[in-house]
Amino acid sequence: MEEEIKAEFEKSGFTLDDEQEVLQKCLTFCIQYKRSPSDLVSSWEVFSLNRQLELTVKNAYMDAFLLHLQDEQKEAIIKKESGLHFYSNDLDMILSDDHEDTKEGILGTPADRSDTLCPEPLDSIHKINGDSFSSGKPPETVTPFGQRKSKFVVQSTLNDLPNTENIKKEEDNGNSEDYVIMRVQPSARCSLVIHGSQLEPGCRFMYDKIEDKFNFLENRIRKHATALVASGLCEEVKDPTVASQESIFAVGMICCDEEGRLKEKPVLLQSSVEHSEGQRVRLDLQKLGQFSIFPGQVVGVEGYNPSGHCLIASKLIDCVPMSVPVPSDEDLHPTKKQAIDQEFQLTDPSMLGELSMIIAAGPFTTIDNLFFEPLAELLAYARRKQPQLLLLLGPFIDSEHPEIKKGTVNRTFDEIFRTEILERLQDYVEYMGSAARVILVPSVRDANHDFVFPQPAFDIQQTDLKHKITCLSNPGIFSANEIKIGCCTVDILKQLSGEEISRNPLGGSKQRMSRLANHLLSQRSFYPLYPPMEGTPLDFSLAPEALQISHVPDILILSSDLAHFVKVLSVGDKNEGEEQTKCVCVNPGRLSRGEGAGFFVELNYHQNPDSTVASVISI
Structure with missing residues (x-):
């Protein structure tokens, strides 16, 4: 069939550049959209005429050509079913199903989905039947992120290795007509309880004495x-x-x-x-x-x-025994707990101590554009895996991004946040249904939020999103399925790394990352460093209660520029005969790094840290 495609192109006067790659992708398109070689070449002629391309079929245009085929398919579906509305991501998932399953899988990684999820620019909003949906980049634009070859590769694991048999079984399921229906079946919704007093959005700060x-x-x-x-x-x-x-x-x-x-x-x-x-x-x-x-x-x-x-x-x-609670402000005033969506709180005892989650930390777009391609790919992966909890840590609108720093964008930061972050998340939660649960944690690098630490939660005005998207303060502690999770987006690991001095005996442990993370647990504080590092807007009038870690959490999430990791920490002194408390510590890395892809973490917690399965995945 590849020879037929090549013959049809040559018959129409086109030459092929990087012939093997182009023909392989065109063959996939024919199978995916049930096109004959002549139909595919006809679509290419329309595509190239609209964009005034030369008579050379280049591999660099294949991503844009795929979007052109999708648009044709969408128009056909809408014309056939008048009045039918699709959310953009739902439609992309349905259209890309066969294409996804025909791709060759990488061991321990999901199938390649990047070709179907190219976001549009901020000033371009496509519409179907008058209804707008998620934005993206122009089809002609090919970014370094979009050209990467290694996608969703497992970098490291905790307690488990990827299972090839499961991957093959999942791919086989993808060939059945019921696969789309099967994979959107909602999983059990996790309970969510926020611990401690949440700082009010717009609260008074930087008046500490x-x-x-x-x-x-x-x-x-x-x-x-x-x-x-x-x-x-x-x-x-x-x-x-x-x-x-x-x-x-x-x-x-x-x-x-x-x-x-x-x-x-x-x-x-x-x-x-x-x-x-x-x-x-x-x-x-x-x-x-x-x-x-x-x-x-x-x-x-x-x-x-x-x-x-x-x-x-x-x-x-340097560590208080875990058996002795450190007196805290919460002891004077009982811990405030905010149960989110009380009607959805846990009723099945079998779900206690069980939680599947995906953890990612910003920036969510590469430094060469504001297309938010890494976020789009992450949400596509999450739709496929369907975790009970999607935890996203700032920065979302990164104040360090070159275009943000130069002030070249033609929208306010709040508009970018609403269009590029919230609308994508709205598509995600609508696709996932009632089981969806998303948590957003801000960063001091967020251009659209208060520059203070501790930091209040985002104030999302849309009431329809508050039910499924929860905003947490920075730092924050919450429980999901009665698993206690603490998270902080200030890069305390990097700051401690630059200030700490240590001496180890010969043959002693040299696991520096574990030692740095252990400092937070042994000091019972999200920010034990003093004086604070330059650039950290620590407000001592807000600090006493907000920074405390009154009890060792089951999972501690610390986003950092240092090397990504998932480790089980043991808190306590064996030499003193003290029983050690264990905690899973996660640094998910950054979702984007420069112009390239970064990392995120997929974690499944099972009753205790030693049974937890986790993978650091390169996007």
Whole structure:
């Protein structure tokens, strides 16, 4: 049949560039749209005349030609069924089904869907029967992202490897006529409960006072001191600045003596006002075989201070035992929980502790355009996999994007957010039906949102979306099917990486990513670094309750520019005979990187972290 297609092109006066690729795609188009070679070439003639192309059939035009064939198919369907309305993504899915299933699958990855999901530009809205649907790029535009060859490749896995038999079975199912109906059957809707007080959109911020900063830091030190005494690790907390020949136990915050990065010499320890009137003392770490410290970290130190000027540490405790809860503001005021859609709360006990989710962090478009192609591909993948929860972390409208920084866009940031993000998500939730659940978490890099941390949730005005799309504050903690999940979009991992100093014994663990993430759990804070990194708009008047991690979550999601990973963290000290608490920590990476594709995470939680299955996937 490929020879017939080639003959038809030559008969019409066309020559083929990159012949093998072009003929292979044309053969796929013939099978997908039930076209004969002569019909396909006729469509190409119309396509090339409309765009005034030369008489060479190039591989670069195949994506645009596919859209042309889709438009012809749409017109035929609408003409046949007058008054019938399709949502754009639904129609793309139906039209692309056979094409998807004839593609050669990659081990552990879904079938190639990029050819069918090319978004249009911001100033182009196509319509069917007067109804507008999702925007996209002009068919002539071929972007570096659209030309990538490796799509949906599994980069790393947790507890499981891709199963080839399942993939083949899924592809076989795709050949049946009932496949479209089968895959849109709604899965069970997960329950959703938001923990803690959500900051109100438009709340007053950046009016914090020196008193707020003092109270924030003082309370952190006092709470850790109370918890360490309650754990039995020490009998009494003493003043580390007083000269003494006896060994003492002190609790304080790690401080840097000079501007710039923390160095082992000198390191200072600032104790609480209660014990030392807030004075600092030099901390000598020479006798410690291993440690990992950073500015702002609250630690317990056992040692002695013979001169009154230097505390010589013999033991350093950087983690409060998990069996001892750290006193929090929530203990004074019971934790506020907001149940979302009470009528959909969990009723089936078998779903407890079970959750399927897809996690992706922005930017959601490449730096060379605002077509949001990575987001379109992600939503296509999610429609195919049908997770119970789709968690999207900002930035959505990235203030660091070249076009946003230069101010060359002809729409407001809110209009771009509504058109390119919310309308695509609306198509997704309508396709998924009643089982859909989407959570949006903002970033301080979002151009259309408040530049403050902690950060209030997005304020979505459309009432029809609030039922299925939930906006969460940054950072935020929520429970889905009674699985506790914490997430934060400030790149605290990268910031800690630049400030931390550590010493490991020979043969000791060198898993740096796990150690950095563990700092947040051991300090019970989403942002334990102090002073905050330049560019982080930390507001201490909002911080005390919003930044606390009162209990170790089952899943901790930290979006970062550092290497993507999914790891099971163990929180607690084995040497002290303490029972360790486990947590799945996820850095999904960025969905787009420069002009190319990035990563996202597909995760299935089963009762506990050790049974959780997860994959980091390159889009």
